[in-house]
Amino acid sequence: MDTPSADGAAALAEYFVGVYEYAYTSGDTAELDRLSSDSCSFCHSAISDINQSHAAGETEEGGGAVVEYADGAEASPSEWYTATLRVKQLASTRRSATGEVVVQDPESKFDLYFAISWVDGWQVDAVDVMEPGSLTPS
Template sequence: MPHRRRLIAAAATGAALLLLAGCTPDSGPEPTPSATRATRSATPAQSSATPTPSPTATSPTRPAAMGTNDEAGAVAAAEYFLSDLYDYMYVSGDTTEWAALAADDCSFCNSVLSDVESMKTANHSDTGSAVEVTASRGAAINRGESYSVWVTAAQSPSQRRDAHGAVVTEDAGGTYDLFLAVWWIDGWVIRGVDVLATHGEPSP
């Protein structure tokens, strides 16, 4: 099963697992924000071939709640990152906003960026896989600086097609319990994402 559409399952490893152990309210010493914002070059997809037309993707707008440096703002940032940006980036190929929110050391964020870039290079397109957050909560680790966010998200089935419209890969989707480490460094930064549980395919 390609990692691309199994939301986080193969991508959230290494640093994200360490963040899960060290970025919860009971984890002991409070962390000091030291991450940097991503400085990658991120541009919309470009191609010399003419792929099968894909659905028009509208760039999502950051929710107003992301303007507050508190638990509600952290939850809003996490939901926006997973529910709005993830699918938009795969459908459009535009990684600009995702890269702007991702910390340089977020292994999941980097894995997703790499996969989208590979998709663009191969002149493939992606449809489906909308992510819906069905439950979420946040807690402060070091109020005003770092937060933990727990999310339950359902991902719909998806397909990846080549330039001629042939299906390259498919994924049935699923429902996931996720953990995100979210820090405020002159704005929200996603430090890590990890899967806590997988509940199988979503109901039709």
């Protein structure tokens, strides 16, 4: 993950999924924000949701993500990359400060497509969420 390459882009995308999960359960968005470019609407929407949820005293239970497939590609050497992941999202529950269920998500799978750049380190420029098998081998 320390060098600009297709493998590094795939590793960064896997790391990003872990950071995303951590931010939702902990409320700590510092690393998610550091990895997110100014243009990443997916990233900033997630950060906003996490901040609002934790400010309201909501908690996340369960969840977690398992990366089943990861592949990176070089679009422009040492500058632009893509990564494609198949992710299994484990069931989770978001509860209000009083313990009421706010959101309950069942286990699901999806494909993630990342646009990534390297400028003295990795930045996630965009993330698209798609139906499983849209971008990855079934």
